[in-house]
Amino acid sequence: MAPLAPPVAAVRAAVRAALAALPEPGPVLVACSGGADSLALAEATAFVAPRLGRSAGLVTVDHGLQPGSAERADAVARWGRNAGLAPAEAVPVRVAGRPGGPEAAARDARYAALTAAARRRGAVAVLLGHTRDDQAETVLLALARGAGPRGLAGMPPVRRLDGVRLVRPLLAVTREQTRKACAALGLSPWEDPHNTDPSYARARVRAEALPALTAALGPAVLDNLARTAELLAADTATLDELAARALAAARTPPGDGPAGLSVAALAGLPVAVRGRVLHAWCRELGAAGAALSHRHVRALDALVTGWRGQGPTHLPGAIRVARRAGRLVPVTD
Known part of the structure; x- marks a missing residue:
């Protein structure tokens, strides 16, 4: 028997570790576009999952943004069935009319389809091929956009979306390894033209920014950016836990008006924790996360630390918060 190619072994080992770490039994689904990353992931899952006593299926999302996309999605689903992934289905989505730019709209439509498929199939997780x-690209984009630690923490290995566990087994595997794994296995990945379209920020980072950084600073820059995300993710998780406790401690009873937060309790918090408390409270009040910015949180913070008798702070969703009787409270008057 010929020895297993190292890139194939690396991808399969990553998938084995991710599946073994799942806390419950049950089927999984692989999100597969047909590109090298997700194709290598799907092949590895088809190999590993049965050996761990799990069934595995495949979902490919047809965004309908390119000619022939439906036929290509059907071909990916057909490959999945031939590889032993069942069910393997192509799901069409509508991107037009969704909020945000084209990248964000396509991403939202894709994740909505994946989570719906997981619920429909009773899957305990959806595997993603990042x-x-x-x-590294995500961290660099977040840095360029002035994101805080949460943005710089990049993509988590595991997170829940609409009650569905999303798992990224390949975050320690390189793109080159997935391409070499496909070549070793005789797989022919699809090259998405959007990945090289300079109208997309991520494509520009991939084609220009990261190669320039690698040329200037050496190949370790990719590992260092990914490691930065891992370290910041751990710090962010700790700060979020502290903020959750602080939010609970700062709550005040309704009294003669709506429930709010104690200004004295907020003022005694470290800046990093207080910002998270205010952000979480804004979300509770109904402010949409996508529209909630550091400017809104800073304005709320000024009601705590820079009080000069100013009026209410306006939040997304026509929400207003004022400082009254030593509390921050939502107001309607």
Whole structure:
């Protein structure tokens, strides 16, 4: 028997570790576009999952944004069935009319389809094919946009979306390894033209920014960016836990008006924790996360630390918060 190619072994080992770490039995689904990353992930899952006593299926999302997309999605689903992934289905989505730019709209439509498929099939997790290179790109984009620690923490290995567990087994695997794994296995990945379209920020980072950084600073820059995300994710998790406790401690009873937060309790918090408390409270009040910015949180913070008798702070969703009787409270008057 010929020895297993190292890239194939690396991808399969990553998938084995991710599946073994799932806390419950049950089927999984692989999100597969047909590109090298997700194709290598799907092949590895088809190999590993049965050996761990799990069934595995495949979902490919047809965004309908390119000619022939439906036929290509059907071909990916057909490949999945031939590879032993069942069920393997192509799901069409509508991107037009969704909020945000084209990248965000396509991403939202894709994740909505994946989570719906997981619920429909009773899957305990959806596996996503993001690699170490994707993580480095995410961190660099977040840095360019002035994101805080949460943005710089990049993509988490595991998170829940609408009650569905999303797992990224390949965050320690490189894009080159997935391409070499496909070549070793005789698989022919699809090259998405959007990945090289300079109208997309991520495509520009992939084609220009990261190669320039690698040329200037050496190949370790990709590992270092991904490691930065890992370290910040751990710090962010700790700060979020502290903020959750602080939010509970700062709550005040309704009294003669609506429930709010104690200004004295907020003022005694470290800046990093107080910002998270205010952000979480804004979300509770109904402010949409996508529209809630550091400017809104800073304005709320000024009601605590820079009080000069100013009026209410306006939040997304026509929400207003004022300081009254030593409390921050939502107001309607």
